[in-house]
Structure formats: C-alpha cells, structure tokens
Amino acid sequence: MLTGIIIVAGIAAVLGALLGYAAIRFRVEGNPVVAEIDKILPQTQCGQCGFAGCHPYAEAIAEGQADINRCPPGGERNIRRLADLLGVEFKPLSDDVAEPKPRSLAVIDESLCIGCTLCIQACPVDAILGASKQMHTVIASECTGCELCLPPCPVDCIRMVPIKEDLGNWRWKYPANPLRAA
Amino acid sequence: MRKLHSFSGGIHPPEHKEQSTREPIAQASLASRLIVPLQQHMGAVGDPLVRKGQRVLKGQPLAAAAGAFSAATHAPTSGMVSALELHPAPHPSGLLALCAVIEPDGEDRWTEHSPLDWRNADPQATLARLRDGGVVGLGGAVFPTAVKARGNGRPVDTLIINGGECEPYITCDDMLMRERAPEISRGIEILQRLTGAREVVVGIEDNKPEAVAAMEAACGASAIPIQVEPVPTLYPAGGEKQLIKVITGREVPSRGLPAEVGVVCFNVATVYAVYRAVELGEPMVSRVVTVTGNVHAPRNFECLLGTPVGELAALAGPCVDTDGFIMGGPLMGFPLPSDAVPVVKATNCVIASSEALFPKPPPPMPCIRCGRCAEACPAGLQPMDLYWFAKAHNLAKAEEFSLFDCIECGCCDYVCPSHIPLVQYYKFAKGEIRTLAQEKETADRARRRHEFRQYRQDREKQERAARLASRAPGAKKAPATPEALAESQEAE
Ligand code: SF4
Ligand code: SF4
Ligand code: SF4
Numbered sequence: 001m002l003t004g005i006i007i008v009a010g011i012a013a014v015l016g017a018l019l020g021y022a023a024i025r026f027r028v029e030g031n032p033v034v035a036e037i038d039k040i041l042p043q044t045q046c047g048q049c050g051f052a053g054c055h056p057y058a059e060a061i062a063e064g065q066a067d068i069n070r071c072p073p074g075g076e077r078n079i080r081r082l083a084d085l086l087g088v089e090f091k092p093l094s095d096d097v098a099e100p101k102p103r104s105l106a107v108i109d110e111s112l113c114i115g116c117t118l119c120i121q122a123c124p125v126d127a128i129l130g131a132s133k134q135m136h137t138v139i140a141s142e143c144t145g146c147e148l149c150l151p152p153c154p155v156d157c158i159r160m161v162p163i164k165e166d167l168g169n170w171r172w173k174y175p176a177n178p179l180r181a182a
Numbered sequence: 183m184r185k186l187h188s189f190s191g192g193i194h195p196p197e198h199k200e201q202s203t204r205e206p207i208a209q210a211s212l213a214s215r216l217i218v219p220l221q222q223h224m225g226a227v228g229d230p231l232v233r234k235g236q237r238v239l240k241g242q243p244l245a246a247a248a249g250a251f252s253a254a255t256h257a258p259t260s261g262m263v264s265a266l267e268l269h270p271a272p273h274p275s276g277l278l279a280l281c282a283v284i285e286p287d288g289e290d291r292w293t294e295h296s297p298l299d300w301r302n303a304d305p306q307a308t309l310a311r312l313r314d315g316g317v318v319g320l321g322g323a324v325f326p327t328a329v330k331a332r333g334n335g336r337p338v339d340t341l342i343i344n345g346g347e348c349e350p351y352i353t354c355d356d357m358l359m360r361e362r363a364p365e366i367s368r369g370i371e372i373l374q375r376l377t378g379a380r381e382v383v384v385g386i387e388d389n390k391p392e393a394v395a396a397m398e399a400a401c402g403a404s405a406i407p408i409q410v411e412p413v414p415t416l417y418p419a420g421g422e423k424q425l426i427k428v429i430t431g432r433e434v435p436s437r438g439l440p441a442e443v444g445v446v447c448f449n450v451a452t453v454y455a456v457y458r459a460v461e462l463g464e465p466m467v468s469r470v471v472t473v474t475g476n477v478h479a480p481r482n483f484e485c486l487l488g489t490p491v492g493e494l495a496a497l498a499g500p501c502v503d504t505d506g507f508i509m510g511g512p513l514m515g516f517p518l519p520s521d522a523v524p525v526v527k528a529t530n531c532v533i534a535s536s537e538a539l540f541p542k543p544p545p546p547m548p549c550i551r552c553g554r555c556a557e558a559c560p561a562g563l564q565p566m567d568l569y570w571f572a573k574a575h576n577l578a579k580a581e582e583f584s585l586f587d588c589i590e591c592g593c594c595d596y597v598c599p600s601h602i603p604l605v606q607y608y609k610f611a612k613g614e615i616r617t618l619a620q621e622k623e624t625a626d627r628a629r630r631r632h633e634f635r636q637y638r639q640d641r642e643k644q645e646r647a648a649r650l651a652s653r654a655p656g657a658k659k660a661p662a663t664p665e666a667l668a669e670s671q672e673a674e
Pocket of ligand 3: 555558559560561562563564565587588589590591592593594595604605608
C-alpha cells in the first residue's frame with residue numbers, strides 16, 4: 001500500500017517537473033491559438049466586437065477575456081467554428097453586439113466627394129483609391145464592408161450597398177422542414 | 183459481350199418511360215418569343231454580341247465563348263432582338279439571368295453553315311468548333327465539351343458514350359438513339375479522334391431494346407470499332423462514375439475525374455450535338471426534350487432553346503389539375519419557379535406535376551439508423567452520418583465523410599422510411615462549405631492588406647520621428663529661408 005502511494009506520488013512529481021520544464025523550455029513566441037482564432041475571424045476589422053480589430057479580439061478570446069459570440073459579420077457560422085476549435089459550446093450571437101447585416105460594399109457618390117482623404121485614412125484594408133482634392137473610389141473586390149469610412153466623411157457621400165444574391169453566389173438553404181419530434 | 187461489373191447500391195423506382203415513347207420525336211412549333219440566357223454552360227460567359235433592335239439569323243452568336251473554359255450561345259431562330267434583359271432562369275432559385283429576347287420573324291433563316299472536314303483538320307480546329315458551336319454536356323452538368331475532349335494532358339484509353347438515361351420519366355436520349363443512331367455514331371467517330379481512345383463503348387440500360395438495336399446497327403456500320411453494351415437497369419446506372427464502374431470495373435477516385443482512370447464519358451445527346459456542330463457546321467440551337475407527367479399526350483419534342491416551358495408543355499396538353507412543372511426527372515430535377523422560364527441546354531425533361539402524381543411527402547421523422555440509405559447509396563457513402571453532420575452544421579466532419587462524392591442521386595431519400603429530405607441537407611452543406619472557402623479567401627486577403635497597412639503606418643511614423651530628430655537642435659540646420667534654400671540648391 002505504502003509503496004504504491006510512494007510510486008504514484010513519485011510519478012506525479014516527475015511528470016509535474018517535466019511539464020514545468022517544458023513550459024519554460026518550449027515556450028513559443030505569440031500564442032498559436034490566437035493565430036488559429038484569427039484565421040476564423042472575417043478580418044473585417046470593423047471593431048463591432050468591442051476590440052480594436054480582429055486580431056485584438058482573437059487575443060482576448062485566447063486569454064479568456066472575451067466570449068466567442070461577439071462578431072456580427074462572422075455570424076453563427078463562425079461562432080460554430082470557434083466553438084469547434086476551442087472545444088466549447090456553441091452559443092448564439094451576443095445581445096450586446098449589433099445584429100448581423102447582409103454583406104455590403106461601400107460606394108462613394110463621386111459627384112459629391114470633395115477629395116478630403118478622410119475615408120482613405122479610415123479604411124483598414126486600403127480599399128479606397130484617390131488623392132487629396134481628387135475624387136475617391138472604392139475598390140469593390142477589396143472592400144470588406146466594415147463601415148469605418150462612413151463616420152469620417154464630412155459630406156456623407158458614402159453609402160453601403162448590400163451584395164445582391166445572384167446565380168453565382170446563390171446557395172441551397174437549410175431544409176425548411178424542421179424535424180418533427182416523434 | 184464484355185464482362186460487366188456492378189456498383190454498390192442503387193434502386194428500382196417505377197420507370198414511367200413507356201408513355202412518352204409511343205410517338206416519334208415531334209418538331210415543337212415556333213414560340214411567340216424566345217428567351218435565350220447568354221450563359222447556358224458551366225464556366226465563363228462572353229459579353230453580348232448583339233444589341234437591342236438588331237436583326238439576327240438562326241445560328242448567329244449572341245455571346246462568344248470567353249476564354250478556354252466557356253462555350254458560345256446562339257440565336258435559335260431568325261428575327262429581331264427585342265431586348266437584352268434580366269429574366270427568371272430555369273434554376274431552383276428562380277433568380278434572374280441576362281437573356282436575349284428574340285421576336286421570331288417566322289422565316290427560321292440560318293447563317294451560312296461551314297462544315298468541317300474533321301478527319302483532315304487539326305484537332306485544335308475541331309475543338310474550337312465545339313466551343314464556338316456552343317456544345318456542352320447535355321446530361322445535365324452543361325460542362326463545355328471541348329474542355330473534356332481535349333484531354334488536359336491525361337492519356338485516355340476508353341471512350342464511354344452514356345446512353346444510360348436511368349432516371350424515371352426521361353426518354354429524350356432513348357428516342358434520339360432510336361431515330362438518329364447513324365448521326366450519333368458519326369459524333370462518336372469525331373470524339374474518338376479527339377480523345378485518341380482505343381476502346382469505344384456505348385452503355386445503354388437494357389430497358390431500351392429499340393435504342394440498343396438501332397445503335398448496334400449504326401455502330402456496326404461505323405469506320406471504327408464501337409461496342410454497344412446493354413447494362414442492367416438499375417438507377418443510377420447512368421451516373422458517370424457508376425457507368426464507368428459497370429463497363430470498365432474502374433473506380434473513379436474520391437473527388438477525382440474519370441480521366442484519372444483513363445476514361446472519358448459523353449452523353450449521347452452531347453455526341454449528337456458534336457456531330458451537328460462539326461460535320462454539319464450547325465451551332466447548338468435546339469435539343470430534344472421529353473414532355474411528360476400530368477399531360478394528355480406525353481412525347482418528345484425537338485425544341486428551340488429559349489422556348490418558354492409553358493409553350494412547350496402546351497403542345498402535350500397539360501391536364502387541368504397541373505400545379506407546376508419539374509425540370510429534369512423526379513429524383514434529381516427541381517420544380518421550376520414559373521412556366522415562363524425558357525428551355526435551355528440543360529433541359530432534358532419537363533414533367534407536369536400534380537398533387538395526385540407527386541403527393542406531398544409526409545412530415546419527416548427522426549432517423550432511426552436503419553441503414554437502408556447506406557445500402558442504396560451508389561457512391562458507397564453513409565448517408566445517415568452525412569445527414570447528421572449536415573444537420574448539426576458540422577461541415578468539417580461532413581467533408582471528411584466524403585460529402586463531395588455524393589452525386590445527389592436521391593436514392594437515400596427514396597428509401598428512407600422516415601422521409602427525411604436527405605439530399606437537401608447535402609446540398610445545403612456543400613453550399614456552406616463553398617461559401618466558407620470563399621469567405622476564407624476574402625478574409626485572408628483582407629488580413630494581408632490590413633497587416634501591410636499597419637506596417638506602412640509604423641514605417642511612416644518612424645520616418646516622421648527620424649525627420650523630427652534630424653531637425654532637433656544640435657543637428658545640421660535645415661534651410662528655412664528662401665535665400666538659404668536657393669543657396670543650398672546652388673551648392674548642389
Ligand atoms: S471602403 Fe469603407 S467599408 Fe469598405 S473596407 Fe474600406 S472602410 Fe470598410
Ligand atoms: S434510411 Fe433514413 S431512417 Fe434509415 S438510416 Fe438512413 S436516414 Fe436514417
Ligand atoms: S444522394 Fe448522395 S448520399 Fe444519397 S444515395 Fe445518392 S450519392 Fe448516396
């Protein structure tokens with residue numbers, strides 16, 4: 001009996017020491033979990049989660065400072081993937097973040113644009129082209145629809161235009177017949 | 183007679199084929215106007231070549247092929263382009279597609295035909311003819327035929343002509359083989375030359391003895407050896423992978439192409455279109471369509487592309503209780519959003535439906551894991567597991583369990599005692615996975631651009647700091663006055 005306890009305690013001590021050593025010896029720069037989480041986040045950089053961008057939110061999730069259900073553009077699909085990655089339960093989008101909107105693109109009304117460059121400075125992905133006193137244009141293929149260019153525009157000439165469903169991007173919907181419980 | 187193999191699973195649904203094969207193929211009458219979607223194929227679509235108000239001849243291109251993975255679209259009759267506008271497409275979504283609307287002038291006058299002497303022509307010229315003649319796979323996938331026929335660097339030893347036509351109600355390929363076998367055999371010769379296949383086999387389900395006999399006679403007279411092989415009737419024996427398995431015993435690898443096992447496969451209607459495009463120099467402007475189901479006179483029609491489905495169906499006399507039309511068969515087809523949508527290259531069959539013919543399925547019940555779906559699945563999948571994963575949005579697992587090998591044949595739906603709309607779940611899951619892949623690409627690009635912007639901003643900040651430092655007292659004074667500036671410029 002006593003030998004048994006000693007052996008088990010011994011094993012525990014050795015393993016504990018090994019783990020402690022490994023934690024110091026093999027510490028990696030930058031948390032790999034953060035990178036994995038960041039890969040799932042949509043990179044809109046809109047800040048609707050309450051953090052300064054997608055990467056800061058990923059860090060907060062990894063540190064347990066933030067819940068996984070705070071990203072409106074990612075929607076439920078991404079919450080499921082985060083839940084999967086982190087091995088936690090899925091939960092619906094948090095009540096204290098905005099409702100998800102249909103994906104949209106910013107469009108600048110070129111007749112009103114005064115070329116102030118404020119939107120260019122606001123765009124996190126450099127999706128707006130233009131120079132001082134020249135009218136500006138949004139590169140549609142790069143715009144993530146984050147809306148960060150809207151508030152700085154002094155003449156309110158930027159509109160968000162939802163991306164329409166067409167034959168190219170149409171997808172089958174989740175079957176409408178809900179399973180009847182027997 | 184060769185030794186045939188078999189695929190796992192399959193079902194024997196009631197065929198309902200006999201009623202539409204009693205009469206020969208009829209020429210559908212000219213519709214009041216033709217609505218021609220510019221894209222009727224998989225791949226890129228060219229810009230419109232016609233303007234509103236322009237007169238066109240039958241066979242004149244409306245849109246050219248755009249690049250290698252594409253096919254052209256042509257005016258199905260002569261007349262005037264009355265509009266280039268968005269129209270509901272024959273698609274499950276009912277969304278709009280860009281169409282050329284043609285008011286026929288009733289003369290049906292062709293452009294000049296330019297037959298190709300394909301035996302002596304460069305294969306590239308023949309392939310270009312297929313692309314510019316708008317020839318695409320008519321078995322349903324509308325894949326550009328030239329892309330398939332050019333081989334893409336993989337040697338092909340067996341050419342299989344798919345006359346399976348296994349889905350209930352559909353008889354257009356059957357009638358085509360019965361009536362136009364000699365033309366089909368010419369098309370086979372063209373494709374044999376393009377693919378360089380040593381062996382050519384026509385697979386026909388053995389419930390079509392007339393088609394088998396006609397094809398045997400025509401292929402026996404051909405200049406090249408062509409085997410006609412009746413295969414056992416078992417849905418979906420006309421599935422590409424299934425027919426290849428039955429005829430050659432080879433398994434097309436998971437998510438792979440037939441060319442990986444040295445096989446290339448074309449549907450008989452496609453082969454007929456190949457013949458017309460190459461040997462007659464006629465672009466694809468019509469096809470044979472079965473009109474059947476809840477109609478008084480089910481029949482096959484040679485129908486101009488762009489004919490509104492309602493006008494075509496009227497020729498067969500829909501019964502009064504008809505409540506809609508299905509494009510394709512009852513297992514893989516879909517209900518059309520309206521009868522105003524046009525017949526397109528993918529339209530092999532139009533079934534008038536009614537509550538009596540296709541009663542609403544009872545409400546689905548939970549899966550009891552009886553395993554019948556797995557027994558019926560011709561792709562060797564575990565449909566109940568796929569269903570479970572798709573239902574729970576567990577996309578990674580669904581993909582891991584070979585979701586993309588599902589051919590959406592509907593065998594599992596057909597046998598499921600709980601009436602679960604299984605295929606709908608698979609279609610949904612496939613779409614989600616495709617969307618995710620696209621979103622990931624967008625996100626990766628946004629991340630790179632955002633990181634670059636941060637890097638640029640950091641660099642600008644550093645540069646500004648460096649500039650400020652260089653102006654600080656003690657550093658070499660920068661020229662501030664106009665005189666000093668001029669001095670420093672002179673010094674340079
Ligand atoms: S253009 Fe506007 S909405 Fe689009 S990514 Fe830039 S800031 Fe966001
Ligand atoms: S046939 Fe239906 S009930 Fe039976 S295992 Fe498959 S999905 Fe479940
Ligand atoms: S629809 Fe897919 S899962 Fe169902 S039987 Fe056909 S191949 Fe198998």
